[in-house]
Amino acid sequence: MADQRIEPILAESGAPGASAIPAPVVVVAVPKLGRPKRLGELLERENVLAGVLLAPTLVILTLFIAYPFVLGIWLAVSDKVVGRPGNFVGLQNFWVNLNDSIFLRAFQNTFVYTFIATILKLMLGMAAALLLNQHFRFKRIVRASMLLPWIVPTVLSTLAWQWMFDATFSVFNWMLMNAGIISQRILWLGDGTLAMGCLITVNVWRGMPFFAITLLAGLQTVNPDLHEAAEIDGANAWQRFWRVTLPLIKPIMLVVVLFSMIATFADFQLIYVLTRGGPYSSTHVFGTYAYEIAMRAAKLGQGASISLFLFPFLLMVIVFQLWYIRRGD
Amino acid sequence: MAESEGVASINRRAFLKTAGVATGAAVAGGIPGIVAAQKAPSFPKGTKLSILEWVSFVPASDVEFKRLAAEFGKLAGVEVTVDMINMNDLNPRIASAIETKAGPDIIMMINNWPHLYVDGLADVEDVAEEIAKRDGGYYDISRKINMVDGRWKAVPFTMGSGVWNYREDWFKEVGANKFPDTWDELRKVGTALKKKNFPIGQAFGHSLGDPNSWAYAVTWCFGATEIDDKGKVVINSKETIEALKFTVAFWKDCLDEGGLAWDDTNNNRAFLAGTISATINGASIYFVAKRQFPEIAKAMNHAHMPKGPAGRFYYQGGQEHGVMKYSKNQQVAKEFLRWLMDRPQYDKYIAANDGYVGGPTPYWEKHPLWEKDPKLVTFRDAPKFGRWTGYPGQPSRKASEALVKYILVDMYAQAIKGMKPEDAAKWAEAELKKAYA
Numbered sequence: 146m147a148d149q150r151i152e153p154i155l156a157e158s159g160a161p162g163a164s165a166i167p168a169p170v171v172v173v174a175v176p177k178l179g180r181p182k183r184l185g186e187l188l189e190r191e192n193v194l195a196g197v198l199l200a201p202t203l204v205i206l207t208l209f210i211a212y213p214f215v216l217g218i219w220l221a222v223s224d225k226v227v228g229r230p231g232n233f234v235g236l237q238n239f240w241v242n243l244n245d246s247i248f249l250r251a252f253q254n255t256f257v258y259t260f261i262a263t264i265l266k267l268m269l270g271m272a273a274a275l276l277l278n279q280h281f282r283f284k285r286i287v288r289a290s291m292l293l294p295w296i297v298p299t300v301l302s303t304l305a306w307q308w309m310f311d312a313t314f315s316v317f318n319w320m321l322m323n324a325g326i327i328s329q330r331i332l333w334l335g336d337g338t339l340a341m342g343c344l345i346t347v348n349v350w351r352g353m354p355f356f357a358i359t360l361l362a363g364l365q366t367v368n369p370d371l372h373e374a375a376e377i378d379g380a381n382a383w384q385r386f387w388r389v390t391l392p393l394i395k396p397i398m399l400v401v402v403l404f405s406m407i408a409t410f411a412d413f414q415l416i417y418v419l420t421r422g423g424p425y426s427s428t429h430v431f432g433t434y435a436y437e438i439a440m441r442a443a444k445l446g447q448g449a450s451i452s453l454f455l456f457p458f459l460l461m462v463i464v465f466q467l468w469y470i471r472r473g474d
Numbered sequence: 475m476a477e478s479e480g481v482a483s484i485n486r487r488a489f490l491k492t493a494g495v496a497t498g499a500a501v502a503g504g505i506p507g508i509v510a511a512q513k514a515p516s517f518p519k520g521t522k523l524s525i526l527e528w529v530s531f532v533p534a535s536d537v538e539f540k541r542l543a544a545e546f547g548k549l550a551g552v553e554v555t556v557d558m559i560n561m562n563d564l565n566p567r568i569a570s571a572i573e574t575k576a577g578p579d580i581i582m583m584i585n586n587w588p589h590l591y592v593d594g595l596a597d598v599e600d601v602a603e604e605i606a607k608r609d610g611g612y613y614d615i616s617r618k619i620n621m622v623d624g625r626w627k628a629v630p631f632t633m634g635s636g637v638w639n640y641r642e643d644w645f646k647e648v649g650a651n652k653f654p655d656t657w658d659e660l661r662k663v664g665t666a667l668k669k670k671n672f673p674i675g676q677a678f679g680h681s682l683g684d685p686n687s688w689a690y691a692v693t694w695c696f697g698a699t700e701i702d703d704k705g706k707v708v709i710n711s712k713e714t715i716e717a718l719k720f721t722v723a724f725w726k727d728c729l730d731e732g733g734l735a736w737d738d739t740n741n742n743r744a745f746l747a748g749t750i751s752a753t754i755n756g757a758s759i760y761f762v763a764k765r766q767f768p769e770i771a772k773a774m775n776h777a778h779m780p781k782g783p784a785g786r787f788y789y790q791g792g793q794e795h796g797v798m799k800y801s802k803n804q805q806v807a808k809e810f811l812r813w814l815m816d817r818p819q820y821d822k823y824i825a826a827n828d829g830y831v832g833g834p835t836p837y838w839e840k841h842p843l844w845e846k847d848p849k850l851v852t853f854r855d856a857p858k859f860g861r862w863t864g865y866p867g868q869p870s871r872k873a874s875e876a877l878v879k880y881i882l883v884d885m886y887a888q889a890i891k892g893m894k895p896e897d898a899a900k901w902a903e904a905e906l907k908k909a910y911a
Contacts, residue, residue, distance in 0.1 A: 154804030191898060226871065228572045228593030245908060246901075247879055312732030313744050334679070423680030424734045425887040426880065440565040441878040443590040 188370050220449035227443040238450035246430055248451060251422075251429035254341065255455075258430055259409045267402055269349065270356020275386075276358065278364045288361070295354040297326040303418040306347045308453070337427025340420050344428060347415055352405055359401045363394035396469070403466040407459055411452075522553045523806050526571075526578035528561045528793075531758050531830065536828035542819055544884040546810050554810070560680075568594075573799035579807040582703035583794050584754070586619045586862060586869035588627040595627040596797045596804050601812045602626035608817075609837035615790050615860040619869050629811045631833030632827070635788055635856035636687040638780075639745060639759050640752035643773040644672045653752075653777030657695060657720060660780045664728025667751045674728045675750035677736035678887040680880050684738045686863075687754045689882035690789035693717050694861055695782025700876060700906055703866045705911055709885075710903035713784070718886065718895035725890045734887060746770060754779075757830045757853055776852040779859065790860025792834065829853050876909040 187193050221238055225231025242248045277288050294302060309316050310333035318330040328367070334340045367390055375385045391398075413432035416422070422429035431452055439448020525543060530536050540556050547554035551808040561568060564584070571577030572594030588595060595731065602620065606612055640653055648666035663672045677684040693699065697855065698713035725733070730750050741753040746767055753759075763771035779786055795814075797807040813819060824833055825843050829850035832838055836858070844854045864873030876882070885902035889895050 181721075226593075227569045228591055241908070246905065305532060310735075310742075312730075312735040313747065313749055330732075332732055332735045335732065340735075375479075399749065421680035421737070423880065424678065425884040425891065426680075437878040438875070440569060442875040443565075443569065445569070 170204065177472060215299055217449050220446050221453040222450075223446045225446040225449075227445060231446055234446070237455070238447050239428065241447065242450055247426045247429060248434060250426055251431055251434040251451075252454065254428060255410060255430040257341065258345060258348070258412070259406055262345045262352065262409050263402060263406050264350045265345070266352045266356050266405060267398070269353045270401075271360055271398075273353065273357035274360035274364055277361050288358070291357055292354045294351050299351065299414045300418055302351060303347060303415050306343075306350075307419055310343055334420055335424060337424060340424065340428050344419060347419065348409060348412065350438075351415070355405065356401055359397060360394065363397035364390065367393050397468055398468065403462055406462055409458065411453055476537060517550055517552055517806055519551070520553070521551070521803065521806055522555070523547070523580070523810060524555045524557070524578045524805055525580045525582075525810075526554060526564075526567065527582045528564060528584075530827075531756070532761070532827050535823065535827045535830070538823050542814060542823060543810075544821075546813055549813075550809065552806055552810075557666050571798065574802070575580050577800075579798060579801040579803045580810065582631065583628055583796050585791055586864070586874060588620050588794060588796060589622050589868070589870050590874055591796065592622045592627050594796075594799050596799045596801070597625055597627065598629050598797055598808060598811070600624045600894065601629050601808050601815070604812065605629070605815050609676045609833075609835035609906070612835050612858065613857045615792060615857065615862055616794075618665060619792055620794050624809040626664065628796040629815060631795050631815075632831035633712070633823075633857040633860065634791035634793065634831045635853050636683065636754045636756050636791070637788075637852045637856050637858065638752055638777040639755045639774060640777060641672070641770075641773050642775045644670070644751045653775070654780055655778075656892065657692075657780045657782050661720070661724055661728060661814060664724065664752075668728050672751035672905045673730040673749075675730045675736070675741045675744050675753040676733050677738065677741060678883060678890060679736050680734045680883070681737035683756075684736070684741060684754060685880070685883040685887075686877065687789045688721075689886050690780055690861070690865075691754075691787050692721060692782070692861065692886075693882060694787035694865065695779070695784055695857045696720065697782070697784030699866060700873070701864060701867045701910055705867045705870075705872075705910060707903055707906045709906050714885075714899045714902070715895045716783075718889045718898055721886050722895065723891050734890065745774075757828075757850060760849065761830070775849050778852055778856065786859045788856050788860045790857055790862065792857075792860075793831070794834075800854075832857055872910045876906055879905065879909060881905045881909065 188197065204340030205224060220231065222233060224234045224237075277284070277291065281287075306316065312330070312332055312335060315330065315333060317333070321327045321331070333343050335425050360431070371389050371393075372385055380388065411432055412430065413436065414431050416428060416430055417436065419465070420428045422433045431454060435451035437450045438451060439445050442448075463472065498812045527536070527539060530539075531731065536558060538670070540671045543554045546552070561584065564582070568575070568581055568583070568587070568591055571581065572591060583591070603626065605710055611631060613633065616633070620626055620628045620630050638653060644667060645651075645653065645663065648663055648670065650663045654660040654663050667674065676688050678688070679685060693709075693714060696713045696717035698709065698711050698717055700707065700709050702708050730744065732744070741755055742759050742762070743857055744750045744751055745755070745759050746763060748770070757776075760771060760774065760776070763774060779788055795811050797804050797811070801807055814823070820833065820838075821841070824838060824841060829843060829847065830853075833841070839854050862869040862873075864870055867873070881902055885898045888901065889898040893901070
C-alpha cells in the first residue's frame with residue numbers, strides 16, 4: 146500500500162509541471178531532482194529497503210547485546226582488574242574456577258536451584274492456571290492479583306521474606322510454635338540445605354505467577370469442543386488433561402520453561418539479599434559469587450569467567466528453544 | 475554572632491589556601507604566614523566539583539557533610555554537587571567510574587579500597603601529609619589502608635569501630651560488675667548469661683561487617699594471622715586452632731544459635747528486643763536505644779574487645795576520600811579535602827556524628843564530643859587497637875579477595891557446624907593460598 150503511494154509521486158515528480166502533483170511540491174523538487182530520485186530508486190530495491198529497516202535493530206543489538214557479550218568474553222580470558230588494562234591469559238581464569246571449592250559449590254547450587262525451582266514453578270503454575278481457567282466470581286481480580294509477586298520489585302519482596310525467615314522474629318516459627326508443632330525455633334537461613342530450600346521457595350513464589358498467567362493464556366486457546374468430544378468418548382478429567390490439554394499447550398509450556406530457566410540460572414538479587422551466599426558459602430550461585438569477585442575484589446576478569454560459565458548451558462537452552470519453535474512452523 | 479565569626483574565619487582560611495596553591499606556595503593548614511597573601515580563589519568560573527558519598531547510618535552527618543560542601547562551594551566559587559548512595563552500591567559505581575574514566579571527582583571509600591582502586595586514584599601526598607604534620611601522625615591503620623606502595627592514594631576521613639555493646643544490668647546479675655577483660659573471662663560470664671536465657675549474639679553468616687569483626691579480631695587475639703608480613707599464608711597454625719576451639723566452645727556456651735543465619739542487622743534488632751545480652755557493633759544500637767528504648771540505653775554500655783593470649787585487637791573500619799585520576803578537577807578536589815579536614819570544618823562533621831565515627835588521627839580523641847557521653851568513650855579508644863585485612867601484611871587486593879570469599883568467617887562457621895578445628899584451619903589454608911596466590 147505504501148509502496149503504491151510513493152511510486153507515482155516519485156515518478157511524476159521527475160516531470161516538471163505534471164498536473165497531478167500540487168505545484169509547490171514540484172517547485173521544491175525541481176532543483177534537487179537527482180537525489181530524491183536516486184534515493185527513491187535505491188529504496189525500491191527490496192534488499193536495500195530491508196537493510197535500512199533492519200539497521201536500527203542491528204545497531205541496538207550490536208551496542209547493547211553483542212558489544213557487552215564480546216567484552217564479557219574478552220574479560221573472561223584476561224587478567225583485567227579495575228583500572229588496569231587486562232592481559233590475555235587464555236583459559237587460566239576458568240582453570241582457577243575449577244580448582245576453587247566455593248566456585249564448585251556455586252556451580253552445583255546454580256543447577257539445583259534452577260532445576261528444582263523451575264519444576265516447582267511449572268507444577269504449581271499449571272495447577273494455578275487450571276484453577277484460574279474455571280469460571281468463578283471475582284475471576285478477574287483473582288487473576289490480576291496472581292501477578293503481584295511477579296510485579297513487586299524483587300528486592301522489596303525479598304526483604305519481606307527476610308523478615309519471615311528471621312532467626313529471632315520469624316513469623317513461620319511463631320506460627321509453628323503456637324500450633325505446637327515445634328518447640329525450638331528453626332533457623333531458616335542458618336543451615337546450608339535449609340537456606341537453599343528457602344531461596345527456592347522464594348524464587349518459586351516470585352516466578353510462579355508468570356507460569357500461571359502464560360499457561361492460562363495457553364489454556365484459553367484450547368477448543369472446548371475437543372474436551373466435549375473426549376468426555377463423550379468416556380475420558381475422565383485426568384485423561385482429558387493428559388491427552389487433550391497438555392499436548393495442545395506443550396509449545397507454550399516449553400517456551401515458558403526455557404525462559405524461566407534462563408532467568409533462574411542468572412538469578413542474583415534474591416540470593417544476594419537473603420544470604421549473600423552464606424552461611425559458609427553454601428548458597429552461592431554463579432551470579433552472587435561473580436559479583437563478589439568482580440565488584441568487591443575488583444577482579445573483573447575472574448568475575449566474568451564465573452558468570453560466563455553459564456554461557457555454554459544457556460546457549461544449549463537457546464538453541465533447543467529456537468529449534469523447537471521453528472520446528473513448530 | 476559566633477556563627478558569623480566562624481564563617482568569616484573559614485572564609486579567610488579557604489581563601490588563603492586556594493591562593494597558596496595558585497602561587498605554588500607550600501600550603502599547610504592555617505599557617506599564619508600566608509594570611510597576608512590575600513588573593514582571590516583561582517578556580518575559573520563555572521568550575522564544578524562532584525562528590526560521591528555513602529548514605530551514613532547517622533543521618534545528621536549526611537546533612538552536615540552536604541552543608542559543608544555547599545559552604546565550600548560558596549567560598550571557592552565552585553559548583554559542588556554531593557551524591558549519596560548506599561554503601562553496597564559504591565563498589566560497582568567506582569568500578570564503572572574508573573573504567574569509563576568519567577564520574578565524580580571525589581569518591582568516599584571504605585577500608586582498604588584505595589588498594590583495590592589504586593590505578594584509578596590520583597596521589598594526595600600533600601593533603602594527607604599536611605594532616606599528619608598538623609595532628610602529629612595518623613593511626614597505623616589509616617596509614618596502612620590509604621598508602622599504596624609508599625604513596626598516599628586517599629585522604630583518611632574517619633575511623634569506625636565495632637565494640638562490645640552489653641547490658642550492664644544483666645552482666646551484674648551474673649556477678650560481672652564490669653565487662654570482662656579477657657576472652658576466657660567473657661566465656662565464663664557468657665556461660666552464666668546464656669543459662670539465664672540471655673545469650674550473647676554474634677553473626678557468622680555472610681555480611682560485610684559483624685561476622686568479620688569476630689573472625690579477624692579473634693584470630694589476631696589468639697596470635698594467629700592469615701598471612702605473615704611477607705604475604706605467606708600462615709593460617710594453619712596452633713594459634714588458629716586454639717581460636718577455633720575457643721569459638722566453638724563460646725558458641726555452645728554463650729552464643730545465640732541464630733548467629734549462622736544472621737547478617738549485620740540481626741544483632742541490632744535482637745539487642746533492642748532484649749533477646750541477647752551483648753554483641754559486637756557500632757554505636758547504632760545505642761543511638762536507636764536512646765531515641766526509642768531509653769530504658770535499654772540506660773541499662774547498656776560499651777566495652778573493648780577482650781584480650782586474647784596475643785593481646786587486644788579490632789577488625790577496624792575506616793573511611794577515606796579518593797581523588798579520581800580521571801578527574802579534570804583534581805586541584806579543586808584536593809582543596810576541598812584540605813578544607814574539609816581542616817579543624818574548624820572537620821570539628822563540625824565529627825560532632826554531627828555523635829561518636830559513631832572518630833577522626834583518622836589520635837588528635838581527635840581530644841574532641842569534646844567524647845566527654846559528652848561517657849558510654850561512647852570505648853569508640854574513641856578502639857582505633858588504637860585496629861588492624862586491617864591482611865595484617866600484618868598489606869591490605870592488598872588479595873586480602874580483599876580473601877575477605878569477599880569470607881574465608882575466615884566460613885572457617886569459624888564450618889567449625890561451629892561441626893567440622894574439626896584442625897580441618898577448618900586446613901580448609902582455610904587451602905583457600906587463602908588461592909586468594910593470596
